[in-house]
Amino acid sequence: MLLRSLFLPSGLQFRGFHYSASLAKLVPFKLADIGEGIAEVEMKEWYVKEGDKVSQFDNICEVQSDKAAVTITSRFDGVVKNLLHDVGSIVKVGSVLVNIDTDDAVDDAPSAESPSQAESTPSTPASTPSTVTHGSTSGKAIATPAVRRIAMENNLKLSQISGTGKDGRVLKEDVLRFLGQIPPASSESTPTKPASSPVAPVTIVKGEDKVVPVRGYTRAMVKSMSESLKIPHFGYDDEIYFDQLVKLRGQLKHIGKEKGVKLSYMPIIIKATSLALSKYPILNSSIDGNFDNLIYKAAHNICLAIDTPGGLVVPNIKHCEQKTIWEIAADLNKLQEAGAKQAIKSEDLAGGTFTLSNIGAIGGTYAIPIIFPPQVAIGAIGKIQKLPRYDAHDNVYPAHVVKFSWAADHRVIDGATIARFSNLLKDYLENPALMATELR
Amino acid sequence: MTSTCATSTVKKAATIFWSKCGSIFENLALEEWIFRRHDLDSLGEVMIAWSNTPTVVYGRHQNPFLEANTEFLSVAGIDLARRHSGGGTVFHGHGNINLSIVTTHKNHCRPRNLTWIAEALNSEFGTKITPTKRDDLVFPDGERKVSGTAARIVKGRAYHHLTLLVDEDLDLLRACLKSPFRGRVKTNATESVPAKAIGQLSQDVPGIKIDDVRDVLFQNFALQYETCNIVVVNALDESAFPGVNATEAELRSWDWRFAKSPKFTLDGSTLVENGLITSSAVRPDLAGRPFDEVLPQFHGWAASQTAPLKSDASAAGSRDT
Secondary structure (H helix, E strand, O other): OOOOOOOOOOOOOOOOOOOOOOOOEEEEEEOOOOOOOOOEEEEEEEOOOOOOEEOOOOEEEEEEEOOEEEEEEOOOOEEEEEEOOOOOOEEEOOOEEEEEEEOOOOOOOOOOEOOOOOOOOOOOOOOOOOOOOOOOOOOOOOOOHHHHHHHHHOOOOHHHOOOOOHHHOOOHHHHHHHHOOOOHHHHOOOOOOOOOOOOOOOOOOOOOOEEEEOOHHHHHHHHHHOOOOOOOEEEEEEEEEOHHHHHHHHHHHHHHHHHOOOOOHHHHHHHHHHHHHHHOHHHHEEEOOOOOEEEEOOOOOEEEOEEEOOEEEOOEEOOHHHOOHHHHHHHHHHHHHHHHOOOOOHHHHOOOOEEEEOOOOOOOOEEEOOOOOOEOEEEEEOOOEEEEEEOOOOOEEEEEEEEEEEEEEOOOOOHHHHHHHHHHHHHHHHOHHHHHOOOO | OOOOOOOOOOOOEEEEEEEOOOOHHHHHHHHHHHHHHOOHHHHOEEEEEEOOOOEEEEOOOOOHHHHOOHHHHHHHOOEEEEOOOOOOOEEEOOOEEEEEEEEEOOOOOHHHHHHHHHHHHHHHHOOOOEEOOOOOEEOOOOOEEEEOEEEEEEOOEEEEEEEEEOOOOHHHHHHHOOOOOOOOEEEOOOOOOOOOEEOOHHHHOOOOOHHHHHHHHHHHHHOOOOEEEEEEEOOOOOOOOOOHHHHHHHHHOHHHHHHOOOOEEEOOOEEEEOOEEEEEOOOHHHOOOEHHHHHHHHOOOOOOOOOOOHHHHHHHHOOOO
């Protein structure tokens, strides 16, 4: 039990509530609605016993409703007062599972009985109790409730943050430090500050589309493969080293600030992709309805996945082949802002010619993103990872590695084309100066 | 059968994890990793699909000795695994496909999942499979069950996994699931509700292959989303799924598979707790031993046999090995 010093203005009285040593609030923790119209469950296992200290998110018990095994985790920090159901008994949804002594004054939980102190009295605890969690459950990050709250408020998972405290404990400084260093690639979908970009409006020259009839070998393949609705995909992936890009972006950041344009990696990747598509225009083509023709599109309207409150949307940035990296960045910012307000226009959703999916490819041996017809190719960009690699002198250095996975329509694209395109893009991104040499 | 769950009108992104790992332990470990660690908020929902070598899988709160013939399994080289979700015991081998649909708790809806799966199979193969109130999938006779379901919900996330029998050795299945201790055990453990009859797709669709079923399921799952990636998992790669190998080891461990069973009494005379024999009136010499190791020595004790009095214990103990 904790003792707290309570500073009361003189003359104030307690209203008849008898205190023992503690100002702890006894909170009944009820079994929340599990959904599915379930009214009752069976208590299967307790993870705690009376007197145990618990923290928010610690496991409390296991219940089962026919097919679903549900782990109930604590909503509060505190000490388990008493368990109200035996293993094997039936528990009704909404009934109290345990009572918890919470010693944390700042609490959004409904309290069963609040100590009747006068409202105008602030209770100043002598010191914040450091209720540390049982860090022994596999892989759980250790942190005090105060630190957990900061992490939660910032939508962070404690497991993302490396703890520098004792036993790998995550300290408040670790969280604050982490907040200043969110890896660039993952912030693609966050809405930027609503600054209207002072980049001058772009004049677009309308290019000519080229229509090429599908002939010969390709046509035969089409006839034999296209019975099913499936587009025959084949995949190709590669690792691209972002070290030079990291430097480049660092150099360009302050210019971006002056222009009021947030420069992430995506605009650079998009422009490099467009440059590579100019060399391999078949990847920017579209199949017409009857599969009679491949239309080599003059415009590079590159589609990207934007996360919105209503779900994932895939609009495109028009004419990337005629825009600078800043113009592309400004367009991307606009789309992200519109996405956050769920106000992306239909003309932004139509007319895409090539897709770069930056929602990431993870795990396993390779990922095959699904192509959007009538497009013929798609790329998926993974997260930036710092991995050990050898440099030219056989020394190990921390490389920024990003996995790119490509998929193409096997009826019209052959493996060599995709491989060469990918290699060219890799050259551009690993040696950004190369892009400068392509300027006309 | 209408679903009462929230319908998501916006179709987001999703990923299909096609696992080619051979053992149940690897596949359950992958499922557990994805359930705990996959970024549902930015990457969208997941469907995992796998088949494995012949295995009996029992539910989290079940008693393996009551659900399966564990001796037969070890002799036949068939794996025995406890999973984290609830529900009953199943057998699956290469003639079965397992699916696990991982979402937020809010979007978790087993009837909705079973509806699209049944419709996909029916339109492709001409079957007339329907979901039941107990979340099974059955043939029109309402008796032959082709799929069983189980679910797990923790911290706002959930998965719904199910078996789908395509073309299995049903005799082997029955042999595995026939426990010699049925009727002799008292316990709080969940007991399986056996299906009225076992069904599989090959009964009504001769020549049907797992690959065809998988293709149909993948396509119909992907159609529900704007973008869907397929990730093939050939092996549990620790760099892609950090911590997965520790999870696999835990699933294989004796502690998880046997010690975790709720306590039970056998024939009213032997008490087993945490996988070990606490006391046995009929075989006091076996106290402290793991039940799974000495199990064969309990055959021959019929349910009707009452516990001998303490003075008879030594006589009983000397009877046989």
